[in-house]
Amino acid sequence: MATGGTIAGSSASATDSTNYRAGSIGVAALVDAVPQLLNVSNIDGMQVSNVDSGSITDDIVLLISKLANKALCGSDPEYDAVVVTHGTDTLEETAYTLDATLMCDKTVVVVGAMRPATAISADGPSNLLEAVTTAVSPASHGRGVLVVLNDRICQALYCAKTNANALDTFKAYEQGFVGGLLSTKPFFYYPPSQPTFKTVYDLSNVTSLPRVDVLYSHQMATFDGVNASVANGAKGFIGAGASHVKLSSSSSSADVELYAFDGIPVVASTKINNGVVAPDEDPAAGSYISSALLNPVKSRRLLQILLALGKNATEIREAFEEPMRSFLY
Numbered sequence: 001m002a003t004g005g006t007i008a009g010s011s012a013s014a015t016d017s018t019n020y021r022a023g024s025i026g027v028a029a030l031v032d033a034v035p036q037l038l039n040v041s042n043i044d045g046m047q048v049s050n051v052d053s054g055s056i057t058d059d060i061v062l063l064i065s066k067l068a069n070k071a072l073c074g075s076d077p078e079y080d081a082v083v084v085t086h087g088t089d090t091l092e093e094t095a096y097t098l099d100a101t102l103m104c105d106k107t108v109v110v111v112g113a114m115r116p117a118t119a120i121s122a123d124g125p126s127n128l129l130e131a132v133t134t135a136v137s138p139a140s141h142g143r144g145v146l147v148v149l150n151d152r153i154c155q156a157l158y159c160a161k162t163n164a165n166a167l168d169t170f171k172a173y174e175q176g177f178v179g180g181l182l183s184t185k186p187f188f189y190y191p192p193s194q195p196t197f198k199t200v201y202d203l204s205n206v207t208s209l210p211r212v213d214v215l216y217s218h219q220m221a222t223f224d225g226v227n228a229s230v231a232n233g234a235k236g237f238i239g240a241g242a243s244h245v246k247l248s249s250s251s252s253s254a255d256v257e258l259y260a261f262d263g264i265p266v267v268a269s270t271k272i273n274n275g276v277v278a279p280d281e282d283p284a285a286g287s288y289i290s291s292a293l294l295n296p297v298k299s300r301r302l303l304q305i306l307l308a309l310g311k312n313a314t315e316i317r318e319a320f321e322e323p324m325r326s327f328l329y
């Protein structure tokens, strides 16, 4: 399933790896550029979208999740594995959503590239070959959705882009890579296991994801835009806080007002992008919901999923906090 991104990008100059057009090469050309793929697997290509990943919408992500579930997990599944090609900027958001909504143990690999297809030493072709070899390897089963770039394999729940330009950008800083690739062949450091904090949700009856916005914290932040977001349909917020607990704000009351929004869940995550926002010991005492291990963009996806499934405030709090609370207290 091709969605666009730099892996499908082209430029007039082979030295240009910043000012190119992402999402301009179709899925057939992507596959044709790597004839070695045919030594590994039979492949059907599907063009889901062809855009820079900044333009991937909730509807596209929901569609990919439904298509992957149908292709792999239905009563008569047609495919053994799915590879999604994707722009790297928001790759972790799509990969996380797939990981949280894939209803069976088959392998989905999400792959991108940091250099457009026209660049010297473009990384897309080798990344695509490695993604397909990983997708069809029996050793990949039972590990959740995997992200493959630059000879490394990481689990979608923990994987994030960490550098805007470098090839070795996808990392799981604390949890590490689960495996790597040698001569395009995947190997794993450990037998299959799923991340401790993973839960899977069934989106088969969901037709759209509700709007959830992320509030980026900084000194003197006001969050004045929150009312406009709510007026425009936001059903929840993620705070990308400065520290592990709170949003910075121009007045301490801004936090309080924000978290007191009637019926609108606010999840506290951290813009540091790593580490834990720990839940309160007493769930009733906390004014906000803690994101636990999820960074802001992944927290946003989880809150969208929970709201789409009609979960109430208590259930939303439990989904984010309970796995962490159960061993903390």
Ligand SMILES: NC(=O)C[C@H](N)C(=O)O
Pocket: 004, 005, 006, 007, 022, 051, 052, 053, 054, 086, 087, 088, 089, 090, 112, 113, 114, 115
């Ligand atoms: N390397 C990339 O894919 C970046 C590109 N802007 C995208 O996310 O589509």
